[in-house]
Amino acid sequence: MGTLSVSVPDDLREQMIKLEEINWSAVARKAFEEKVKEIEFLRKIAKKSKLTEKDAEEISIKINKNMAKKFKGM
Numbered sequence: 001m002g003t004l005s006v007s008v009p010d011d012l013r014e015q016m017i018k019l020e021e022i023n024w025s026a027v028a029r030k031a032f033e034e035k036v037k038e039i040e041f042l043r044k045i046a047k048k049s050k051l052t053e054k055d056a057e058e059i060s061i062k063i064n065k066n067m068a069k070k071f072k073g074m
Helices: 009-018 022-046 053-072
Strands: none
Touching: none
16 A cells, blocks of 8 residues: 655644544545545546536536625625
8 A cells, every 4th residue: 555645734733643543544545535536426427528618617607606696695
């Protein structure tokens, strides 16, 4: 198995040290696995998509505008 070093802020590291019963390598490994699966899934969907980059940009703009309206009214 390979080794990977991860940097975290000092205050987070101190909190993690206090939780000595936690296997932080296992926590990180699980998070990495989930993120890789998520990205692979999204790439698979995108590969099958018939949307052009312009179409995707237009949809993104509409979503951002609608979300801004929603949160502005809160």
